[in-house]
Amino acid sequence: MQYPEPIAKLIDSYMKLPGIGSKTATRLAFYTIDMNQDDVAAFAKSLTAAKNDLHYCTICGNITDTEPCEICRDQSRDQTTILVVEQPKDVMSIDRTNEYHGLYHVLHGVLSPIEGRGPEDLNIESLIKRLQANPSVKELIVATNATPEGEATAQYLARLIKPARIKVTRLAHGLAVGSDIEYADEMTLLKAVEGRTEL
Amino acid sequence: MQYPEPIAKLIDSYMKLPGIGSKTATRLAFYTIDMNQDDVAAFAKSLTAAKNDLHYCTICGNITDTEPCEICRDQSRDQTTILVVEQPKDVMSIDRTNEYHGLYHVLHGVLSPIEGRGPEDLNIESLIKRLQANPSVKELIVATNATPEGEATAQYLARLIKPARIKVTRLAHGLAVGSDIEYADEMTLLKAVEGRTEL
Numbered sequence: 001m002q003y004p005e006p007i008a009k010l011i012d013s014y015m016k017l018p019g020i021g022s023k024t025a026t027r028l029a030f031y032t033i034d035m036n037q038d039d040v041a042a043f044a045k046s047l048t049a050a051k052n053d054l055h056y057c058t059i060c061g062n063i064t065d066t067e068p069c070e071i072c073r074d075q076s077r078d079q080t081t082i083l084v085v086e087q088p089k090d091v092m093s094i095d096r097t098n099e100y101h102g103l104y105h106v107l108h109g110v111l112s113p114i115e116g117r118g119p120e121d122l123n124i125e126s127l128i129k130r131l132q133a134n135p136s137v138k139e140l141i142v143a144t145n146a147t148p149e150g151e152a153t154a155q156y157l158a159r160l161i162k163p164a165r166i167k168v169t170r171l172a173h174g175l176a177v178g179s180d181i182e183y184a185d186e187m188t189l190l191k192a193v194e195g196r197t198e199l
Numbered sequence: 200m201q202y203p204e205p206i207a208k209l210i211d212s213y214m215k216l217p218g219i220g221s222k223t224a225t226r227l228a229f230y231t232i233d234m235n236q237d238d239v240a241a242f243a244k245s246l247t248a249a250k251n252d253l254h255y256c257t258i259c260g261n262i263t264d265t266e267p268c269e270i271c272r273d274q275s276r277d278q279t280t281i282l283v284v285e286q287p288k289d290v291m292s293i294d295r296t297n298e299y300h301g302l303y304h305v306l307h308g309v310l311s312p313i314e315g316r317g318p319e320d321l322n323i324e325s326l327i328k329r330l331q332a333n334p335s336v337k338e339l340i341v342a343t344n345a346t347p348e349g350e351a352t353a354q355y356l357a358r359l360i361k362p363a364r365i366k367v368t369r370l371a372h373g374l375a376v377g378s379d380i381e382y383a384d385e386m387t388l389l390k391a392v393e394g395r396t397e398l
Binding site: 003004005006007009010012013016017018019024026027028029030031032033035037039040041042043044045046047048049050051053054063064065066069070087088089092 | 202203204205206208209211212215216217218223225226227228229230231232234236238239240241242243244245246247248249250252253262263264265268269286287288291
């Protein structure tokens, strides 16, 4: 005996999502069948809408339903600073801190020789053009992740952009707030000591 | 700054699923945006189809896209035995073993005084009517889960149905195949000793 086709298809769809195996997909499918009709209709609509109505901003590469995106259009933001992140979701993470009020640029990845991803596979060319077209930009904050690939990408951008007399900075590394020294890894401790500040 | 509306809505939809919090929902939403257009369309369609095309079989309560369900229509199955489970997905779990070839009945839950669920909230009335209408049924196998509620429900059904001279049985309890005695809980060990078989 097989599952009725509508369930089998829904299980297959759920299994295409990352981190969802056949057991979880089955559980989600049966849960969906018991969901409120309106919620399921809204879910189906939001899937299609997210796929159809969103695109990457041609200026910064962030995900948006307008062109250019909300941030690029916002003239009240500091136009002299661009913060570079790996992924669209990083923009939201940084912006939520309410500490940074400049512009963003999304690379859509990091350099990775192992995965065969070079500069031409990232959103770097548009960053260069953007800097050339906007001489008002004074600082580029590279906020790629604190991974070997993120570091290498930051170094690459620094070498590429510094000659244009734009300040290139990197987010501080150190202990996470609220964390124990006992559980911090060696590299983090090393960076925390290097970057120590005076009290 | 907020997420563009299409993403925010999709995150909300994912968060309605069980076990998915805001971080996972966000990750899934961004993943969806990068998915193949056809896969997203198929996903949306399968959600609507699962909700619209499926219903519970009026005979056994299993989920189906036909009426009656595939199993209830199948005259080659043993019509003298009905196996009672809590949920539609349990039907598939049992049927996959290829050991049982009779009919099924889905209760859609278990008795639970704590959650205020009594016999009238379960698919029990239709079971009684089914037994009255089909005097050929000789045995009822109660395969509710090995939880206190599952046990109580099994006891309730046994008391209710035994007077009709139908044999009421329960799935065997014991050690899971491949499991270590060291890690088995006391109740399972007790049931395993009680139900020991001769070699």
